[in-house]
Amino acid sequence: MYDHSCSNCAMSEICLPLGLDKADIGRLEKIVTTSAVRHTGDNIVRQGDAFQNVYAVKSGMTKSYRFDDAGTEYIHSFHLPGELFGLDAIYAKRYGFTVEALDTVVLCEMNFEELQVLCSHVPSLQRQVFNLLSRDLYNSHVNPIEHFDQTAEQKLSGFLHNLLSRFHARGHVSMELHLPMSRRDIANHLGLAPETISRLLKRFQQQNVIDIKNRLVTIVDQVKLESMVHCHALEASITPSEITRSVK
Amino acid sequence: MYDHSCSNCAMSEICLPLGLDKADIGRLEKIVTTSAVRHTGDNIVRQGDAFQNVYAVKSGMTKSYRFDDAGTEYIHSFHLPGELFGLDAIYAKRYGFTVEALDTVVLCEMNFEELQVLCSHVPSLQRQVFNLLSRDLYNSHVNPIEHFDQTAEQKLSGFLHNLLSRFHARGHVSMELHLPMSRRDIANHLGLAPETISRLLKRFQQQNVIDIKNRLVTIVDQVKLESMVHCHALEASITPSEITRSVK
DNA sequence: CGAGAGCTTGAGAATTCTCAAAGTACGTGG
DNA sequence: CCACGTACTTTGAGAATTCTCAAGCTCTCG
CATH class of the missing domain: 1.10.10.10 (Winged helix-like DNA-binding domain superfamily/Winged helix DNA-binding domain)
Known part of the structure; x- marks a missing residue:
């Protein structure tokens, strides 16, 4: 099956790998809930739900899909260990996709509102979140290709x-x-x-x-x-x- | 042809429409170069160039395209008045796409490094940039569909x-x-x-x-x-x- | 007005889809 | 522990869409 070794690292390393000092890492860890476990078929977030958290997959795999106005289903992506989802909902304030566990999944969960406040006090964290958003944007521009x-x-x-x-x-x-x-x-x-x-x-x-x-x-x-x-x-x-x- | 009326607005309204106070808008305007004009066929940025600026189209239209490793061309998007491009290059530090003017184009140009510094002093601006990134991400997730x-x-x-x-x-x-x-x-x-x-x-x-x-x-x-x-x-x-x- | 790029149209070829049916894997209950 | 039911996967054959190649047309710009 999967290598679960990364479930032993500090979640901040998975979610926001960056050279923060210890105090900042401590603050970051406070807003992170670790070890949320979901099983096959469980919904982690649902299309249309109010946006609250950003998630990182620690182990297992998820799929995200949506139904358009005509009721057609589109499976947009699969999320692997180390990958984030939920960032595309910041602007809309609602999740655009239902994210479902494909097997047993361990997640780390961050409240985005708190993360945003922390960013305004920690410039290097702000940079890191800009980078993560931009990386996702780059990947969806280049890979869908x-x-x-x-x-x-x-x-x-x-x-x-x-x-x-x-x-x-x-x-x-x-x-x-x-x-x-x-x-x-x-x-x-x-x-x-x-x-x-x-x-x-x-x-x-x-x-x-x-x-x-x-x-x-x-x-x-x-x-x-x-x-x-x-x-x-x-x-x-x-x-x-x-x-x-x-x-x- | 196009409605050029928006070339009369403050560029900050186009680029970062948000309720900032006057002092912040003044600081924002300082890092924005307005009225860069390009003509049909001109390249605004080139695939592989070092990332520096984020752009907003004020009038006219642009296309962005890239060549993959095999030399195949992919036209990724067309940018209309009021739309931004360049945000996907923050992480990679290089532009992933060449952006070319399809007709006479008026642009506004922002140095992202300076924008980032300003964001760390102006929380509402930071929020706005998160929103803009997230909106683009949402659109590329939902529309390519x-x-x-x-x-x-x-x-x-x-x-x-x-x-x-x-x-x-x-x-x-x-x-x-x-x-x-x-x-x-x-x-x-x-x-x-x-x-x-x-x-x-x-x-x-x-x-x-x-x-x-x-x-x-x-x-x-x-x-x-x-x-x-x-x-x-x-x-x-x-x-x-x-x-x-x-x-x- | 002429040259060249861009656009349209046609006909045949190729890929992929749809529909149908058989085979396989997995989980539940006996 | 095995049998059964259900969902998933595979395989086949014909149908449909879209592509390729080729040629003629048109628009734009010098």
């Missing part, structure tokens, strides 16, 4: 590559990805049909890029996976349709 | 509807949209082929939803346009393929 790429192959390979990068960025080294969400969730998130996800995962396995055991995906050939994200690199090699044919 | 919707019709109708809303939000009342960008730009932005944009615009016109005169689009039936964004509403009416057939 992957999902436009074009082909379903690029979307799914980009998705797997992105998840692996994020795990590795948090110090994990394994090539195993446990995906607690359903194929339907992945499909919705990428704007594809669930059947397409099934077929692609199968093909990736046949191409020796990944290994699938239900919801456990092992990255076998990271280089090949990366080359699939930017399709140009595949020109000289076998095309998807050729693979399909040779398999038949 | 439109682009996943599914059909090309939904993407393009969503794009037109979104532009119209943003113009109206800034006090414009006209149903005319001057689109200074090329069909290719729109296509790239929506992840479609330029030919598809042509064909769809033509069909929208035949359905009496819009009127096209080169790059000037007039929204004829806003209600019908909105219903196209959420495709379900069209079930009872004519389907796209029926239209195409009847036209032939």
Whole structure:
């Protein structure tokens, strides 16, 4: 399963990693509630609820989704250990997404109003919150781009590559990805049909890029996976349709 | 063309609309350079340049785009009068996108470092910057969703509807949209082929939803346009393929 | 007025979707 | 501990949308 070692660190290190002095860290820790545990299917926040807290995932995984005016569901993102959610609700004062635990999740919870007051007394904390907001903004500007790429192959390979990068960025080294969400969730998130996800995962396995055991995906050939994200690199090699044919 | 009336307001009203007292507004105005004018094709910032300023568009329109590692171009957004750009570069310390003037553009320019210092002395300004960051984050989480919707019709109708809303939000009342960008730009932005944009615009016109005169689009039936964004509403009416057939 | 970029239109090709059905995994209750 | 039901996943075949390529047209700007 997951590496739960980070549940031993001070939550301030997870939530707001920064060189604050001890007094400031103490003040910060006062406004942080640690060790909120949620289980599969639990809602952490709900779309439309009044905004109050910002959250960091300490272990486990969550998904955030919303229903638009026409009642269509959109799965916007999955949150991994070390990642924050809720910052997009500061302005609207309501959560725009329901965030649900996909497995057993440990959270750290911060009251944003108190955080904001603390920021106005601690300039380096203010800077850090600006940075966190900007980082999220940068990521949603640059990464969603992957999902436009074009082909379903690029979307799914980009998705797997992105998840692996994020795990590795948090110090994990394994090539195993446990995906607690359903194929339907992945499909919705990428704007594809669930059947397409099934077929692609199968093909990736046949191409020796990944290994699938239900919801456990092992990255076998990271280089090949990366080359699939930017399709140009595949020109000289076998095309998807050729693979399909040779398999038949 | 555009309504240039807002170039007469204090730039602080455009950039950071908020109830600051006069002294604070004076300090804010000191860090704002007004009336930077750029012309069609000029780059305002370039992808990879060191981050320094945050910008607000006072009149005209800009597009922001980036090239990924494989050299593929992605047009991320178009900025309308009253809108900000550059906030996503705070964390990375470099601009992630090149921002280019699509016509004659008047800008207001703020040094972010100075803004940040001022924020730590003026709590209400700090709040305002948090709000602006969060608003952008919310918009990129909620709106890009439109682009996943599914059909090309939904993407393009969503794009037109979104532009119209943003113009109206800034006090414009006209149903005319001057689109200074090329069909290719729109296509790239929506992840479609330029030919598809042509064909769809033509069909929208035949359905009496819009009127096209080169790059000037007039929204004829806003209600019908909105219903196209959420495709379900069209079930009872004519389907796209029926239209195409009847036209032939 | 002419050149070039941008736009439109057509026809065929390719990817992805939809619908349908069979297979598999997991949790509950006997 | 096993059986069953439900939800999830996989697989297949045909349908639909969108893309690609190609050619002609139009607008703009020098």
